[in-house]
Amino acid sequence: MRAIVTGGASGIGAAAVAELRARGARVIVFDRDVVEGDDAIRVDVTDAAGVDAAVAEAISRLGGLDVLVNNAGIGAAGTIADNSDEEWHRVYDVNVVGMVRVSRAALGALRESSSAAIVNTCSVAATAGIPQRALYSATKGAVLALTMAMAADHVGEGIRVNCVCPGTADTPWVGRLLDAADDPDAERVALNARQPMGRLVSAQEVADAIAYLATATGATGTALFVDGGMQNLRLRK
Incomplete structure (x- = not known):
């Protein structure tokens, strides 16, 4: 298996890279914050020319491409009143159009693969209303719709095109949100309690789902929730 993982230098992306490699895949990491090397290319998914060049280079190194994991993304907090038009455009440019740019550049090589798959990192926020996440949720709703449209276009x-929908994951980004809270310990307790399993999901648990979707040859147009039950469970208190 030959794969590209965007946003692969930390968090869910890094866990996905490690898991795919453990399963025998050759993986090239795309990230803005990565040391360039044989298995890593520094690229910003908002730079169309840079994306095209990076994908072409990765395909050349790998001798083709079987799997693309579109994991690069950024967060945003607040209600609709709390972010400017510029911030809305910036987050959409990374979280949605960034996936389009990388996928578009990879399509030619994927068409030549006998086991082609795209896995997009979505979120439970695409379908569950979460306070103070209007902009982020809107982008992930777009990712969910984009995944289904891509699956229909390319089946x-x-x-195959699928997405994984994590709940709140124990990643560096969430760690930074907690650090910025007035009471980080209380905020972590609240985040844990929001998921019926009573804890954050781990990056490894999401990576396992990504690896499954990358290799599950009968699955396309699937949104796989790894959210501790947040999407569907309504527990009695």
Whole structure:
């Protein structure tokens, strides 16, 4: 298996890279904050020309491409009143259009693969209303819709497209949110309690789901929730 993982230098992306490699895949990491090397290319998914060049270079190094994991993304907090038009455009440019740029550049190579798959990192925020996450949730709702449309467009070409929808994951980004809270310990307790399993999901648990979708040859147009039950469970207190 030959794979590209965007946003692969930390958090869920890094866990996905490690898991795919453990399963025998050759993986090239795309990230803005990565040391360039044989298995890593520094790229910003908002730079169309840079994305095209990075994808072409990765395909050349790998000798083709079987799996693209679109994991690069950024967060945003607040209600609709709390972010400017510029911030809305900036977050959409990374979280949604960034996926489009990388996928578009990779399509030619994926069409030549006998086991082509795209896995997009979505979120439970795409479908569950979460306070103070209007902008972030809107982008992830777009990712969910984009995933289904891509799956329909490319199923006839043998390219499977799915997405993973994590709940709140124990990642560096969430750690930074906690650090910025007035009471980080209380905020962590609240985040744990929001998921019926009573804890944050781990990056490894999400990576396991990404690896499954990358190799589950019968799955396309699937949104796989790894959210501690947040999407569907309504527990009695």
